[in-house]
Amino acid sequence: MIRLVVADDHPIVRSGLIALFGLEDDIEVVAEAATPDEAVAATVHENPDVVLMDLQFGARSRATGADATRRIRALDAAPYVLVLTNYDSDADILGAVEAGASGYLLKDAPPHELIAAVRAAAAGESALAPVIASRLLSRMRAPQASLSSREIEVLELVASGRSNTEVAGDLFVSETTVKSHLAHIFTKLGVSSRTAAVSEARTRGILR
Amino acid sequence: MIRLVVADDHPIVRSGLIALFGLEDDIEVVAEAATPDEAVAATVHENPDVVLMDLQFGARSRATGADATRRIRALDAAPYVLVLTNYDSDADILGAVEAGASGYLLKDAPPHELIAAVRAAAAGESALAPVIASRLLSRMRAPQASLSSREIEVLELVASGRSNTEVAGDLFVSETTVKSHLAHIFTKLGVSSRTAAVSEARTRGILR
DNA sequence: GGCCGCATCGTCCGAAAGGACGACTCCCCA
DNA sequence: TGGGGAGTCGTCCTTTCGGACGATGCGGCC
Numbered sequence: 432m433i434r435l436v437v438a439d440d441h442p443i444v445r446s447g448l449i450a451l452f453g454l455e456d457d458i459e460v461v462a463e464a465a466t467p468d469e470a471v472a473a474t475v476h477e478n479p480d481v482v483l484m485d486l487q488f489g490a491r492s493r494a495t496g497a498d499a500t501r502r503i504r505a506l507d508a509a510p511y512v513l514v515l516t517n518y519d520s521d522a523d524i525l526g527a528v529e530a531g532a533s534g535y536l537l538k539d540a541p542p543h544e545l546i547a548a549v550r551a552a553a554a555g556e557s558a559l560a561p562v563i564a565s566r567l568l569s570r571m572r573a574p575q576a577s578l579s580s581r582e583i584e585v586l587e588l589v590a591s592g593r594s595n596t597e598v599a600g601d602l603f604v605s606e607t608t609v610k611s612h613l614a615h616i617f618t619k620l621g622v623s624s625r626t627a628a629v630s631e632a633r634t635r636g637i638l639r
Numbered sequence: 640m641i642r643l644v645v646a647d648d649h650p651i652v653r654s655g656l657i658a659l660f661g662l663e664d665d666i667e668v669v670a671e672a673a674t675p676d677e678a679v680a681a682t683v684h685e686n687p688d689v690v691l692m693d694l695q696f697g698a699r700s701r702a703t704g705a706d707a708t709r710r711i712r713a714l715d716a717a718p719y720v721l722v723l724t725n726y727d728s729d730a731d732i733l734g735a736v737e738a739g740a741s742g743y744l745l746k747d748a749p750p751h752e753l754i755a756a757v758r759a760a761a762a763g764e765s766a767l768a769p770v771i772a773s774r775l776l777s778r779m780r781a782p783q784a785s786l787s788s789r790e791i792e793v794l795e796l797v798a799s800g801r802s803n804t805e806v807a808g809d810l811f812v813s814e815t816t817v818k819s820h821l822a823h824i825f826t827k828l829g830v831s832s833r834t835a836a837v838s839e840a841r842t843r844g845i846l847r
Numbered sequence: 848g849g850c851c852g853c854a855t856c857g858t859c860c861g862a863a864a865g866g867a868c869g870a871c872t873c874c875c876c877a
Numbered sequence: 878t879g880g881g882g883a884g885t886c887g888t889c890c891t892t893t894c895g896g897a898c899g900a901t902g903c904g905g906c907c
Contacts, residue, residue, distance in 0.1 A: 442750050447655025517725070542650050579883065592835025595864070607886050610865070615883090623865075624893090626834050627800025787853065803894070815856050818895070823853090831895075832863085 433553040436477060437463045438470035438499065439485040439515070444538070448483065451542050458549060467499035474503050479510050480553045484532070486516040486523055497523075497530040504531030511552040515545075523636055534558040578619060578637060585612045590629040590638055641761040644685060645671045646678035646707065647693040647723070652746070656691065659750050666757060675707035682711050687718050689760045692740070694724040694731055705731075705738040712739030719760040723753075731844055742766040786827060786845060793820045798837040798846055 437448045437460055445463050452458045461477045464470035467488055474482055482503055486496035500512045513534040514527040527535055534548050534557060548558040578586065588598045595613070599606040617623055620631045632638040645656045645668055653671050660666045669685045672678035675696055682690055690711055694704035708720045721742040722735040735743055742756050742765060756766040786794065796806045803821070807814040825831055828839045840846040 441655075441747050443655040443659065443746060443753075444651055445655070446658045446750075447649075447651040447653070450654045450658035451651065538651055539649050542654075545651075581884065589834060590838060592830060592832060592838040594832065604884085605886060607888090608884070611885075612883095614865075614867095617865085622800060624800060624802065625864075626797060626837065629834065629837070630798060630800040789854065812854085813856055815858090816854070819855075822895075822897095825895080833894080 433458045433481060433549060434461045434477065434479040435459065435549060436461060436470065436473050436479045436482045436510075438465075438467070438473070438482060438496075439463075440465050440488045441485075444485070448545075451545065452549070455546055458546070467495040470499045471502050474506065474510060478508070481549055482510050482512045483549070484512050484514050486514055486527060487518075497526045500527065500530040500532050511555065513548055513552050513558075518636070578616060578632075582612050582616050582619075583637065585609060586616055586628060586632055587638065589613070589625050590632070641666045641689060641757060642669045642685065642687040643667065643757060644669060644678065644681050644687045644690045644718075646673075646675070646681070646690060646704075647671075648673050648696045649693075652693070656753075659753065660757070663754055666754070675703040678707045679710050682714065682718060686716070689757055690718050690720045691757070692720050692722050694722055694735060695726075705734045708735065708738040708740050719763065721756055721760050721766070786824060786840075790820050790824050790827075791845065793817060794824055794836060794840055795846065797821070797833050798840070 435452060435458055437445055437452075439445050439448070442465070445465070449460050449463065452460050461479055462473035464473045470482065470484060473479075482500075484496050484500055484503075488495050496514065496516075500514065503509055503512055509531075511533045512531060513536060514532040515536050515538060516523060516527075517538050524535055533552050533555075536545060536548055536558075551558040584602065585598060588601055593601065595606050595609045599609045602609070613625065613628070616628050620628050620635075622628050622631050629638065643660060643666055645653055645660075647653050647656070650673070653673070657668050657671065660668050669687055670681035672681045678690065678692060681687075690708075692704050692708055692711075696703050704722065704724075708722065711717055711720055717739075719741045720739060721744060722740040723744050723746060724731060724735075725746050732743055741760050741763075744753060744756055744766075759766040792810065793806055796809055801809065803814050803817045807817045810817070821833065821836070824836050828836050828843075830836050830839050837846065
């Protein structure tokens with residue numbers, strides 16, 4: 432019997448997953464979690480074989496699904512974590528894999544794929560959706576410059592339409608610094624204007 | 640007994656909704672649909688009291704949930720349509736309401752809110768999530784300048800990071816014309832830079 | 848027939864953005 | 878212990894963008 436913890440902030444998705452796995456004889460949902468913290472707590476208490484983890488929690492707090500994954504994987508006798516998400520952005524995938532996820536699935540996947548992935552994870556195998564696998568490979572080939580957290584911070588403000596001086600004011604630095612960050616961002620992303628940088632960052636999944 | 644049709648492209652969400660409504664004595668899910676077309680067909684065959692309709696179908700074909708809503712509402716003895724979506728973009732809300740939806744709910748809404756909305760819809764009342772209601776009102780107050788198709792065309796290119804001269808080349812017009820379009824876009828959106836215009840257009844749902 | 852929105856083009860000018868240097872601290876890691 | 882990346886700041890200069898005019902032609906609408 433595979434003991435499973437389901438972590439997702441949407442009640443509808445949770446009950447959908449529970450209903451889905453309820454049809455399988457060899458899978459038992461032993462706990463559900465609506466927040467990353469709950470997910471970790473449930474894992475500690477229930478000691479499941481597999482955790483099914485959403486990446487986008489609570490709308491505002493992004494990437495905390497990856498945090499929870501990291502914390503769970505750091506536990507003794509840690510269960511395998513399957514990441515389940517709506518989007519297939521490069522950054523999310525990479526983040527999840529780095530955090531120790533052994534699988535990455537999209538929410539629009541057919542149910543049988545989900546169930547197969549849970550069984551595979553329980554057996555210690557890695558299961559990636561085909562779309563995801565090809566993405567990862569292409570990502571490996573094209574090396575990719577990741578932005579620093581400060582650079583992302585700047586880029587987010589720029590993306591919201593703020594000017595250099597406004598960004599400088601927001602971050603309590605000089606305009607020169609902002610321009611310097613932007614110059615680095617441009618070379619890393621291979622563009623030469625703020626708007627192009629925002630667009631590129633969006634397609635790469637750096638920005639939403 | 641309220642007869643309900645559930646339309647959503649995600650199997651997980653569908654089974655979640657079915658499981659949810661299965662607990663209610665007075666609601667019966669008579670059909671489920673994975674595409675807008677299926678939703679219309681199911682409505683014709685089953686003649687339900689309420690249709691629960693997702694807006695984003697199939698990842699690529701956007702806004703077809705609104706189309707299905709329109710077609711359903713055009714039927715004789717049309718059922719009430721409740722729109723259920725992940726996002727609360729102004730354009731989506733407005734589109735859904737125009738299409739004849741009698742309610743607009745977010746997927747992260749608590750289950751009881753969902754159930755209450757279905758009962759309200761069956762009774763012919765309009766149920767909007769509080770967030771949505773306030774949005775609609777603010778939208779009513781601030782009249783809203785819609786962009787012309789040419790302006791949107793320009794803005795899309797700008798959003799992809801093209802410069803004025805590049806946009807001019809793409810559209811076979813002079814740079815002056817592009818700047819003129821942009822100036823109009825700025826005043827209509829109440830901003831004063833291309834990046835801010837892109838951001839504003841995105842939050843208004845004009846751009847994706 | 849006149850008004851208005853849309854699309855097109857133009858000039859002039861100031862402000863913002865971007866490129867090209869250099870320079871100074873941290874801090875991490877080889 | 879030394880190199881390198883990140884973050885901070887500076888100057889000088891060019892390009893781009895945006896604002897403020899104006900002007901034309903076309904189509905719809907009262």
